[in-house]
Amino acid sequence: MYSFNSKVRYSEVGEDKKLSLNGIINYFQDCSTFQSEELKVGVDVLEELHRVWVLSSWQIVVERYPDLCEEITIATWPYYFQSFCGYRNFVMKDRKGQMLAYANALWSFLDTDTGRPVRVPEDIEKVYILEEKLDMNYASRKVPMPRDGERKEPFAVQKHHLDTNHHVNNGQYIQMAREYIPEDFPIRQMRAEYKKPALLGDMIYPVVQREDNRYMTALCDELGHPYAVVEVS
Structure with a gap:
């Protein structure tokens, strides 16, 4: 550890x-x-x-x-x-x-x-020492796409979104999705699935859906293919 x-x-x-x-x-x-x-x-x-x-x-x-x-x-x-x-x-x-x-x-x-x-x-x-898996309730790594989500205004990837790999940092996708969730919504779990990297200048088309006590946000390209899908509950 x-x-x-x-x-x-x-x-x-x-x-x-x-x-x-x-x-x-x-x-x-x-x-x-x-x-x-x-x-x-x-x-x-x-x-x-x-x-x-x-x-x-x-x-x-x-x-x-x-x-x-x-x-x-x-x-x-x-x-x-x-x-x-x-x-x-x-x-x-x-x-x-x-x-x-x-x-x-x-x-x-x-x-x-x-x-x-x-x-x-x-x-x-071999340089990493494997340890026991944490005792927690493991969810599926697959995060569902919004089925009937609301389409939001698209925006372009900016320089501040990028990391050393020259694509959008994983945390930045969560920040993007957070913009569409009410501030008073209590986030106790976040799941994110990363599909493909978004690069500088790429347009991101958000689709947001609330279902029961969770929000699902897909951050997609112009064809509707997701860069990342984020769920908070």
Whole structure:
């Protein structure tokens, strides 16, 4: 397990002075990046190999959103590798060890020249110590498309949406979807499925649907094919 300690910053909170959902996502993403960098299989090493890890799906459960300046611990560990896939858990706890949020994520290992999945090399896989799968209620990694959703105004991908892979960062899709959800809607679980990368200048056509106590948002191209599908409940 890899972990680090932090304190909720003003730049990470919303109007309620609590860590935002996107802040939780960023902490989890940073935690896995820190582990890979410490194990010497980080961004620069993969770039030389023309390889990259991309997120295929998230399931994040929030027990409590921590407050501004609250001390937190973030941890992550991989629990399974299969061909080109890596499965990883995340947890966020308060200073007393109480669970704030936890997650399951599926990552795919890609060849950046072809954009196709490739098997994780043994010398990379073996540097990670596999640990027990987190005891949680695992949802399907498939997130349903809105069936009768409302189409929203399309918008273009901007530079600030991009990450080091030169496509929209996984957390940015969640931020995009969050724009269509009422501020007073209590998000206790978020699921996201990533279908294909959106690049600078691509147009995104959102489709949003509320069903019972959940919102489903598809962020699509002009043909209606999704870049990502996000569900919050």
